[in-house]
Amino acid sequence: MDPHDYNITVRQVHEEDGPCFEARVRELPDVAEYADTFQEAYELAIDTIATTAEALAEQGKRMPAPAMVNDEYSGRITVRVPRNLHRELAEAAEKENVSLNQLIAGALGVYVGVRGVLTPAAAFLPQYTAFSDESIAVAGNAQRRPGTPQLRVVRDNNMQMEADWGNTG
Template identity: 40%
Template sequence: MKTLKQKNNQTEKEPLEYYLNLQYSMTIDSDTEDGFVAQIKDLPGCLTQGETLEETINNINEARELWLETAYFCDDEIPFPSSDDTYSGKLLLRLPKSLHRRLAEAAEQENVSLNQYILFLLSAA
């Protein structure tokens, strides 16, 4: 796992901003009693919850930043995001207009993008 680089025979960390800009996958699950639970599996212990989907997404983004900052300043190893080069992360999907409208309205009600809302629904399935 590459987290450090060699420069003039000295080990030098990448700047903190480098790690903060890495794209980690998150999972969000619905908890019928407490709202939602989110975690980033590549960052052990990085999980949070929220009453709404929007709050949960904000909380997990804040938790990711705090996790990375803590690991960085404690000189702990920071794992790179796991990846699978087989998949681009993009999917073209055709759906009925009525379903598109219902999804868009539900996303608006949760104050999240349509993409984030559909990702939540798929990850909860």
């Protein structure tokens, strides 16, 4: 059993003591680990998966199997964006010395907290702070329409990227 085969989601949350990172395991819904950094939260989740597997084995119980990736998702999507956004994204990618695909995949990965997506874009991600739709008000003056998810990535407080995926409600 390899704990890395499990589906771990890490996202930034805002607790009473301030922002931190929360790691959750899809196959173990009661697991929630909190840490000061993304990496620490991820590693705590890996450790918890291994510890849970050992405890269940000692009790003669089976560990839930990792959820299989759905084959209907090829990893390829087509997105239409305004020309000026395309230009800004391309310029940001060039400035960060990553491909446009890496920049967009990394930004989307930050938004949904998918660990595997973050690795290819590691060259630029440490310079970014991401805010989920729950914390946009904390990030600044962006106003979110009810039922509309938004992505806001701020770099060094002088460049920002925002995307609006339309009304989901």
